[in-house]
Amino acid sequence: MSNAPIAIIGTGIAGLSAARTLHDAGQAVQLFDKSRRSGGRMASKTIGSGTLDLGTQYFTARDRRFTEIVHQWQADGWADQWSPSLFQSRDGQLSPSTDEQLRWVGTPTMSAITQGLLDDLPVTFSCRITDVFRGEEFWTLVDATGASHGPFSQVIIAVPAPQAAALLAAAPKLAAVAASVAMEPTWAVALGFATPLETSVEGCFVRDDALDWIARDHSKPGRDGSLDTWVLHASSQWSRQHIDLSREAVIELLHGAFAELIDCVVPAPAFTLAHRWLYARPTQPHEWSALADPGLGLYACGDWCLSGRVEGAWLSGQEVARKLLENL
Ligand SMILES: Cc1cc2nc3c(=O)[nH]c(=O)nc-3n(C[C@H](O)[C@H](O)[C@H](O)COP(=O)(O)OP(=O)(O)OC[C@H]3O[C@@H](n4cnc5c(N)ncnc54)[C@H](O)[C@@H]3O)c2cc1C
Numbered sequence: 001m002s003n004a005p006i007a008i009i010g011t012g013i014a015g016l017s018a019a020r021t022l023h024d025a026g027q028a029v030q031l032f033d034k035s036r037r038s039g040g041r042m043a044s045k046t047i048g049s050g051t052l053d054l055g056t057q058y059f060t061a062r063d064r065r066f067t068e069i070v071h072q073w074q075a076d077g078w079a080d081q082w083s084p085s086l087f088q089s090r091d092g093q094l095s096p097s098t099d100e101q102l103r104w105v106g107t108p109t110m111s112a113i114t115q116g117l118l119d120d121l122p123v124t125f126s127c128r129i130t131d132v133f134r135g136e137e138f139w140t141l142v143d144a145t146g147a148s149h150g151p152f153s154q155v156i157i158a159v160p161a162p163q164a165a166a167l168l169a170a171a172p173k174l175a176a177v178a179a180s181v182a183m184e185p186t187w188a189v190a191l192g193f194a195t196p197l198e199t200s201v202e203g204c205f206v207r208d209d210a211l212d213w214i215a216r217d218h219s220k221p222g223r224d225g226s227l228d229t230w231v232l233h234a235s236s237q238w239s240r241q242h243i244d245l246s247r248e249a250v251i252e253l254l255h256g257a258f259a260e261l262i263d264c265v266v267p268a269p270a271f272t273l274a275h276r277w278l279y280a281r282p283t284q285p286h287e288w289s290a291l292a293d294p295g296l297g298l299y300a301c302g303d304w305c306l307s308g309r310v311e312g313a314w315l316s317g318q319e320v321a322r323k324l325l326e327n328l
């Protein structure tokens with residue numbers, strides 16, 4: 001066994017789930033991410049004195065192992081339950097839609113969970129990996145500036161499937177599996193109101209043309225900030241149809257759909273923001289858990305290997321770590 005560390009590309013929940021387990025098993029890891037901080041689709045956006053969850057809104061825990069770790073995160077102060085006043089909207093009709101489902105969020109921000117998992121593990125941010133190749137014994141990564149990183153004993157690719165396919169070129173079978181996964185986009189819009197809206201809605205499953213989900217971000221536990229903040233998610237279909245629209249136009253259209261849906265007066269927002277998630281969710285769940293070529297030392301994990309949700313991403317990271325340790 002070599003002393004070279006294991007490279008992990010991606011500091012979303014899947015990459016960090018794997019990283020933490022490998023580190024706890026005594027393996028040296030080195031993480032890379034193209035963003036400036038961890039979280040990926042669980043990232044939080046800082047707005048003045050507050051933050052917003054533009055991606056993941058909440059997560060559920062159905063698997064026993066994930067339920068246990070979520071309770072650990074709660075004990076660590078990284079996560080808490082969110083019990084919004086839930087509604088649904090169908091054919092323009094808004095109605096209460098209470099249920100018994102436990103829903104969790106990171107506290108005080110969604111990214112607290114990945115920040116907690118990352119802790120002091122070695123990481124290089126703002127580093128987009130473009131090439132992953134193997135020499136006689138070790139792996140080398142090349143980033144978008146042309147700089148090389150390595151040597152590494154093994155590589156885990158923990159990025160959305162369409163981005164993983166390119167990085168898996170050294171293992172054509174794994175690359176083909178990743179390339180077969182279609183992922184849908186989501187346009188997200190945040191609105192901040194100086195005066196709280198006069199509605200009891202805190203979360204709403206929407207089945208209309210444009211919107212898919214709205215949430216009163218401010219109602220989540222631990223959120224600060226002076227504005228009454230809302231996050232609106234467009235449906236996959238609407239997002240695909242409007243993929244190249246300007247941010248301003250998307251804000252105007254989704255703000256309009258929100259004002260029609262909600263049961264109160266909607267004044268002009270004091271603050272607006274739009275974000276386009278190109279690879280928001282796989283079109284369908286899979287049962288791969290994780291991809292592995294142990295002979296080469298190349299692995300892949302991510303939500304797209306399982307349920308397309310936070311729980312699936314974390315479980316996929318666990319599985320990739322298990323497979324890698326088993327083959328050392
Ligand atoms: C709008 C939206 C709403 C959602 N809502 C929910 C929800 O309510 N509940 C739920 O359970 N799930 C939800 N999800 C899904 C959930 O966010 C994902 O399943 C989960 O976060 C995926 O984690 P991951 O680690 O697999 O991938 P990611 O979080 O995408 O992490 C991949 C990381 O890899 C980095 N990366 C990519 N390419 C490179 C490269 N070439 N070099 C270096 N770094 C790279 C990225 O910057 C990113 O940090 C939502 C997703 C979106 C987009």
Ligand SMILES: NC(=O)C1=CC=CN([C@@H]2O[C@H](COP(=O)(O)OP(=O)(O)OC[C@H]3O[C@@H](n4cnc5c(N)ncnc54)[C@H](OP(=O)(O)O)[C@@H]3O)[C@@H](O)[C@H]2O)C1
Nearest residue numbers: 059060086087088097098099101186205233280281308309
């Ligand atoms: N926008 C994106 O890009 C997304 C990517 C990935 C996931 N997204 C959403 O995350 C939610 C996670 O699903 P899950 O963990 O299974 O949460 P649930 O709350 O259980 O929701 C699943 C699904 O069930 C319907 N639903 C649940 N509770 C209610 C309720 N009280 N009233 C009405 N409907 C409810 C709802 O789907 P429908 O098709 O039945 O409307 C929920 O979506 C999940 O919301 C993903 O969409 C987004």
